[in-house]
Amino acid sequence: MTETGAVSGAGAVLPPPLAIHRVGGAALLAEYPGTADVLAAAAALRTLAPTHLIDLVPAERSLLLTGDDARDVAGFTALLRQLPAGEEQDGPGAELTLGIVYDGEDLEQAADLLGMTSQALIAAHAAAEWTAAFGGFAPGFAYLLGAPDTDVAAWDVPRRDEPRSAVPAGAVGLASRYCGIYPRPSPGGWQLIGRSDAALFDPHRNPPALLAPGTRVRFSPQRPTTRLPAPALTRAAREAVALPGRLGRRRPGGAPAESGTPVFEVLSPGPLSLIQDAGRPGLAAIGVSRSGAFDRGAQHRANRAVGNSGGAAVLETLLGPLRLRALEATVVAVDGARAPLEVQRADQDGAAPVRSTDALRGVPIALDPGDLLVLGPAEQGLRLVLAVRGGLRTPGGPVLGALSRDTLSQLGPAPLGAGDVLRAGAAHGLDAVPETVPAAEAVAVAAEHPEPSAAGGHDVPPAADEAHEAGSADETGSAPLLEVPVHAGPRDALLGASALTQLLATTWRVRQDSDRVGVRLEGPPLPLPPGLGTLPSEPMVPGVIQVPPSGLPVVFGPDHPTTGGYPVLAVVTRTGQDRLAQAAPGARLRFTLAD
Numbered sequence: 001m002t003e004t005g006a007v008s009g010a011g012a013v014l015p016p017p018l019a020i021h022r023v024g025g026a027a028l029l030a031e032y033p034g035t036a037d038v039l040a041a042a043a044a045l046r047t048l049a050p051t052h053l054i055d056l057v058p059a060e061r062s063l064l065l066t067g068d069d070a071r072d073v074a075g076f077t078a079l080l081r082q083l084p085a086g087e088e089q090d091g092p093g094a095e096l097t098l099g100i101v102y103d104g105e106d107l108e109q110a111a112d113l114l115g116m117t118s119q120a121l122i123a124a125h126a127a128a129e130w131t132a133a134f135g136g137f138a139p140g141f142a143y144l145l146g147a148p149d150t151d152v153a154a155w156d157v158p159r160r161d162e163p164r165s166a167v168p169a170g171a172v173g174l175a176s177r178y179c180g181i182y183p184r185p186s187p188g189g190w191q192l193i194g195r196s197d198a199a200l201f202d203p204h205r206n207p208p209a210l211l212a213p214g215t216r217v218r219f220s221p222q223r224p225t226t227r228l229p230a231p232a233l234t235r236a237a238r239e240a241v242a243l244p245g246r247l248g249r250r251r252p253g254g255a256p257a258e259s260g261t262p263v264f265e266v267l268s269p270g271p272l273s274l275i276q277d278a279g280r281p282g283l284a285a286i287g288v289s290r291s292g293a294f295d296r297g298a299q300h301r302a303n304r305a306v307g308n309s310g311g312a313a314v315l316e317t318l319l320g321p322l323r324l325r326a327l328e329a330t331v332v333a334v335d336g337a338r339a340p341l342e343v344q345r346a347d348q349d350g351a352a353p354v355r356s357t358d359a360l361r362g363v364p365i366a367l368d369p370g371d372l373l374v375l376g377p378a379e380q381g382l383r384l385v386l387a388v389r390g391g392l393r394t395p396g397g398p399v400l401g402a403l404s405r406d407t408l409s410q411l412g413p414a415p416l417g418a419g420d421v422l423r424a425g426a427a428h429g430l431d432a433v434p435e436t437v438p439a440a441e442a443v444a445v446a447a448e449h450p451e452p453s454a455a456g457g458h459d460v461p462p463a464a465d466e467a468h469e470a471g472s473a474d475e476t477g478s479a480p481l482l483e484v485p486v487h488a489g490p491r492d493a494l495l496g497a498s499a500l501t502q503l504l505a506t507t508w509r510v511r512q513d514s515d516r517v518g519v520r521l522e523g524p525p526l527p528l529p530p531g532l533g534t535l536p537s538e539p540m541v542p543g544v545i546q547v548p549p550s551g552l553p554v555v556f557g558p559d560h561p562t563t564g565g566y567p568v569l570a571v572v573t574r575t576g577q578d579r580l581a582q583a584a585p586g587a588r589l590r591f592t593l594a595d
Helices: 035-048 071-081 107-113 118-127 232-246 296-305 439-447 497-505 574-581
Strands: 019-023 027-031 053-058 062-067 095-100 130-135 142-146 164-167 171-175 178-181 186-188 191-195 216-221 261-268 272-276 314-318 322-326 330-338 341-344 354-356 365-367 372-375 380-388 421-424 482-488 508-510 518-522 544-546 554-556 568-572 588-593
Touching: 019 071, 027 071, 035 053, 035 062, 035 071, 035 130, 062 071, 107 118, 107 191, 118 191, 118 216, 296 314, 296 330, 296 380, 296 574, 482 574, 497 568, 497 588, 568 574
Parallel strands: 095 216, 482 588
Antiparallel strands: 019 027, 027 062, 053 062, 130 142, 130 216, 142 178, 164 186, 171 178, 171 191, 261 322, 261 421, 272 314, 314 380, 322 372, 330 365, 330 380, 341 354, 341 372, 482 568, 508 518, 508 588, 518 554, 544 554, 544 568
């Protein structure tokens, strides 16, 4: 899985990477001796702008290149080995002073790890000049390096053994020689020493990120002005749990008007309903993940059924039930999780009501004004996908080029609430659909739209009996074990053959705290080499299987952090990510090597 570059002697050509690793099907990770080498290669690639390069993400000692598909990787590899030098970098960047309150929950532990008192750590941290080396992890997050002549050599603090599922916005942390400030609430494994109120990221600002590479930062200690009623981490976790319960509250006036035709009033959004399109590729270098629909196969099938392009914006609903009232004549299609679907006709003397538990998935359904659409709750799977003819539109239009809601960075339209109005663009494609699809015809049409569930993809069981053997179905035979294909690497050699062997042999269970950011798994911890610790921060892609020191894998979803410091054992394929999108908490799964 690794290719080692040879040294180049041409003066106008940059030294080749130390090694090149495949990352899934369409990306590669190039290793360099240091950050300066990475930034030089990134600058050269930006100047060249090679065809089919979708994303270019520098990190501490590595550079990620993502292409359209697997055919691009060979060309990227050859280019990196003979890469013409780019333009010289500018001089030192601007200098900023940021306020900080040193009250982090890991302050004492971080001080112990550095062999000093908490007060000594505070004094040294405030006295140091920090420089933004590169961005990543989350929008506006910058990896800050301390000056080499600081009293605390390298600021080398390990990450936490188990990353937190909720770190509050503004938290200041240390990890692996770096200091960083969390721009938004997010998961994280850094040692938290304080908090800052700096506005690190604004999608409407140019540039959106406050801390561009080269920016020099000093921290100014501040006294807390208010006493918080609960520790910040506890509050952040509580708010994350309470969020779904707040989504159903009626919002007076609904969503603000914007381009597009109002097609639905939201009567009940279910636990979580998000608008998702094809996402935001190409922005990972500033910490913005691609996001977009988690189950892209379901998105494309539903969109094709109503005449849209595959990546048009759809509604992604967790579990359901979702209740919508049609405001205009429209056409919809449903895909994703298996769930009951019902259309209650406003005109009882007109078209017959539609009721189906599964046969109408992927079939266009015509609705008239006043018709009520009820979808869910899901019986198998997790995410329901609803496509509307013309594609959904969002209040305020695209954010950084997309309509998707990114749950980690909180970019894009807010989760739907009761009283919101869904809008759609101009209809095109299909000229007409039957008002009611006969059951036999619906089954035939559905058969023409194959989906991963035919191979065990979407049939995700609820919490299953531990006695079930790997690969067996439950008593009804309707819920087989979920099989998720992966590509090994890029750090399989570092983690050891036994780790990959156990990853593939274990039946894993999806944890309750899984979401669009990451699918967390429980099972026997993977064996790790002694003293492995963490790596220099490396770029990440959707589907990577990170292995923290706990040995319990975490699979990154579409709203993942764009960089991370835990080694990646394997990468889930695109088809496998669609299957994971339907893995409800308690679902059992096994990983298999892709062909």
